[in-house]
Amino acid sequence: MTLQQLIGIDLPLIQAPMAGAQGSALAIAVSNAGALGSLPCAMLSADAMRMELETITAQTDKPYNVNFFCHTPPTPQPEREAAWREVLTPYYAEFQIDPASIAAGPGRNPFNAAAADVLADFKPAVVSFHFGLPSAELLARVRSWGAKIISSATTVAEARWLEAHGVDAIIAQGLEAGGHRGLFLSHDLTTQVGTFALLPQIVRAVKVPVIAAGGIADAQGVQAALALGAAGVQIGTAYLLCPEATTSAVHRAALQSDAAHHTALTNLFSGRPARGIVNRVMRELGAINPAAPAFPLATTAIAPLRAKAEAQGSVDFSPLWAGQNASGCQAVPAAELTRALATW
């Protein structure tokens, strides 16, 4: 069965869910263009999620994807948090921020029963997960609506694990991909593999359709991924300049600058490695800093620095999520970009 048949879409393309840079508008535009639009829910409350899903279902009758993280929330570690804020103290001073005033932010929630309750009213065609899969009980609820279940593998071992746990398709997330690495069986970053090497090895290792992600920026890239055995591709970065995305002005500017040529995996913004354009705080603290709090707790301490800096037009403290190939970014409507990606 092709990916298109599995999901009920015309084009073998999935718009990657990008929490913080898009909501329903991008998903609607992509789904209406014949690919699979995605709504990232990691940073949405149950009420916000319901509103977004109402918006989507009002504006498209095509299949769409709803995406969740499914990490285990960590136990707060006050000492580690305090030590990390100590590291950030010079920056707080620079921006005249009183560390005592920093409230816990929204953070990122894993998929849970409350989210499943909302989804039950919408029964989306596809639900995708990052960082593995939720509990068997939650997964069974999703499956009971007839939703196809997708998750990301960053290694052959993760792909085999996902297949054994019953996913309908697997995203092979190459090291080039922007945003959070989906790794979940190991946290050793040396296990992470480039798309060119990862994709064909996963295709050979599993029977379910494999979706290529990471470094794919244009129709040639889509063709190359299909040549390597992909059933489809997931593309994120290329959509970040579309008017339907909510990418911030400073993020859009960075994507269009030479800075976009240098990305790195960083844990400074959330606590887990995610790929973004290298900026001042990544250079000064090291993109991967072992002192950063566990995911998603690291978000809180850096949030006020980001807010103050962005208010001054600076990207110095912003997560500028992007893959290693931003050359496909175009400030054109998402439907136009989607059609271009599928033209060959």
Next chain:
Amino acid sequence: MTLQQLIGIDLPLIQAPMAGAQGSALAIAVSNAGALGSLPCAMLSADAMRMELETITAQTDKPYNVNFFCHTPPTPQPEREAAWREVLTPYYAEFQIDPASIAAGPGRNPFNAAAADVLADFKPAVVSFHFGLPSAELLARVRSWGAKIISSATTVAEARWLEAHGVDAIIAQGLEAGGHRGLFLSHDLTTQVGTFALLPQIVRAVKVPVIAAGGIADAQGVQAALALGAAGVQIGTAYLLCPEATTSAVHRAALQSDAAHHTALTNLFSGRPARGIVNRVMRELGAINPAAPAFPLATTAIAPLRAKAEAQGSVDFSPLWAGQNASGCQAVPAAELTRALATW
């Protein structure tokens, strides 16, 4: 002009030079099969190089490639060397090695006038370099024989630099590639990019033919690279099991084991980051250890450990160079593998 026309070969394939794992025999087999065989010279004396070149020219009249490193040899740093040997002391004790007995090894020499003198007698069709290019004077000598000059770029900036310095073709070395990273404008490993992202961006940035390297293991991979705009591909890892390669028995066994799924960049064996299968010393000291001596000086201290361990059938201290996709390794004659890589 196609890569085949530029070099005078039938197939758009280059067998990657792999110092320590092959000599003239592999190069001859590949060149006679219609691709470009390569002789790695980084660890050959002038006399040994001459012998190898005599062997090649006696057994093929097809074009072949001669490959050199072109680093600037570092100033010896006795304190750093002593500190590094201190790190290795427990291992020396384990293998009953007297550190005082460790002689300086052959190391790796950069391209120099003596090597050029030898080459002048053979006038190879292609000379390729790693770590940038040699001096303008040496480069002019190579060019005066009519040799085509190739070097590796690991970033768009390096590709532009190489084109500006007159290379005839550029290898886009993706992060998946086995062996030494060719980076030379920056030593920041976060600048390193996967093949899927690197290749099309370099293709767009330069006018000379671009050769894809890294993660390409079979004919599908070759097709995918061509779809991304490559004029040809360079493949190394897939050849390591060929009978013509001099890959050690322990290295061959590792390539055929599950261990081959986990490679990492390591500086423990030479002082510069190179990709190999993760083994005991990489796990215990960290694959990248900032205390390791500068390239190529790190080779000396670990050499006796490697020798003793390998004598016991152990890969614990061996550089097991391999890319992130060893799935194409086949214990078949190199001519057969070459033809399979070009069959679609």
